[in-house]
Structures are given as C-alpha cells and as structure tokens.
C-alpha cells in the first residue's frame with residue numbers, strides 16, 4: 001500500500017458568488033511528484049493554501065501527514081507547516097539581507113539552541129545542494145532571477161521538509177532558466193526524498209518534473225495519470241486545448 005501524505009476529499013471553496021473548488025478529491029503519495037495544472041484563476045493556489053491552513057474550506061476534508069488541517073490549533077498548525085516547504089509565487093528574498101542571512105532566517109525563527117557552527121553548516125550544505133555556495137555573502141540584488149529562485153528554494157529546504165509545494169516555480173523565467181529550475185526540482189526530490197506538488201502552466205515543466213498530472217477543470221480534477229495518458233491521449237476537449245495551446 002502506498003502511503004498517502006495528503007488526502008483531499010470533496011473540498012469546496014467559494015469566495016462570495018465565485019465557486020472556485022467544487023468537490024475536489026486528490027491523493028498525494030509519499031515520494032511522488034504531482035503536477036497540478038489548470039487555467040489562471042482555476043483555484044490551484046487556493047488548493048495549496050488550504051493545505052497549509054492559510055485559507056479555510058467551506059466543506060470537505062484535507063488531511064496532511066495524517067492530520068485534519070482545519071482542526072489544528074495554531075501551535076499544531078505551526079508544527080505541521082515546519083514539515084512543509086512552500087515556495088510561493090510571491091515568496092521573495094529579503095533584499096537587505098545577504099544570502100547567508102536569508103537562509104538562516106527560518107532556522108533562527110524555528111529551531112532553538114543551534115550553535116553558530118551548526119547554523120553555518122546547514123546553510124552551507126543547503127546552498128551547496130542548489131549549486132550556489134559561491135553567492136553566500138552576496139546580496140539578492142546582485143543575483144540573476146534564476147539564482148534568486150534557487151536561493152528561495154534553498155531557503156525552504158533548510159528545515160528539511162517532508163513535502164514541498166512549488167507554486168509556479170518557473171513563472172517569468174526564460175526557457176533555459178526554466179530548465180535549470182526543473183532540474184533542480186528533480187534533484188531536490190532525490191537528495192531530500194521529498195514529496196512534491198508542483199503547480200505550473202508550463203507543460204515542459206510538467207513533463208520533466210512530474211510523475212503524475214492532475215488538471216483542475218471547472219472546480220474538480222479530471223482523470224490523473226502520466227503525462228502521455230493525460231495529454232497525448234486526452235479525450236476531454238478542455239485538456240486537449242490546454243495541450244494544443246502549449247505545444
């Protein structure tokens with residue numbers, strides 16, 4: 001039996017008259033990389049925000065690492081969030097801090113009693129794993145967009161999360177940098193043994209990083225499966241047009 005790390009059942013979420021999620025069911029299994037696709041505004045970000053308790057659903061159940069998220073008090077919710085690395089669209093680096101200070105920040109906030117040496121070691125190890133050890137004393141403004149994205153991912157890795165949530169990790173990057181980030185996501189999954197949800201519009205990113213695709217269509221997921229099954233042999237016109245538009 002595969003272990004389910006996220007289990008979503010009949011999830012419903014509206015904002016006033018706007019019905020975004022209309023009964024979403026989804027399972028994320030340990031070790032897999034699930035890609036979530038869907039048009040802008042289809043509710044992809046809302047879905048993962050509910051998973052980390054930044055939004056609350058109207059109906060349905062979301063269990064993450066065995067716990068019903070909406071029932072957690074703030075202490076339990078914080079504990080859960082420490083096991084989840086989220087790299088959100090807008091999660092920028094702090095411009096007034098060096099790369100080292102940016103990476104240390106989650107450690108200082110969340111891990112007590114770490115010595116200077118232990119902190120340095122963790123920061124250097126994670127930075128090295130994203131290939132940017134040489135930037136440790138630089139300011140974010142001195143780095144390229146792709147490098148900043150990598151440092152952002154490194155920052156979420158420093159607490160060794162079990163689950164990584166990537167919200168449009170390649171948005172706004174040129175094709176070569178996109179490929180770099182795609183490779184980094186795969187490398188992170190291997191090195192850190194994370195389970196991931198990768199939200200993207202980018203079918204190349206989906207194909208390269210995903211074990212399984214889930215397309216959000218009018219508030220529910222269509223059939224999930226490997227890239228070829230879902231796209232190349234698509235029967236649903238909405239999925240076909242998504243594919244045709246991209247390739």
Ligand code: ADP
Nearest residue numbers: 015018020038039040041042043044045046047
């Ligand atoms: P996407 O699939 O592009 O990530 P989102 O999940 O961000 O889409 O948003 C889905 C819809 O819900 C959008 O129409 C958005 O405007 C709306 N929405 C998202 N968050 C809120 C909020 N906090 N309050 C009101 N409307 C919201």
Ligand code: MG
Nearest residue numbers: 044045046167
């Ligand atoms: Mg979004």
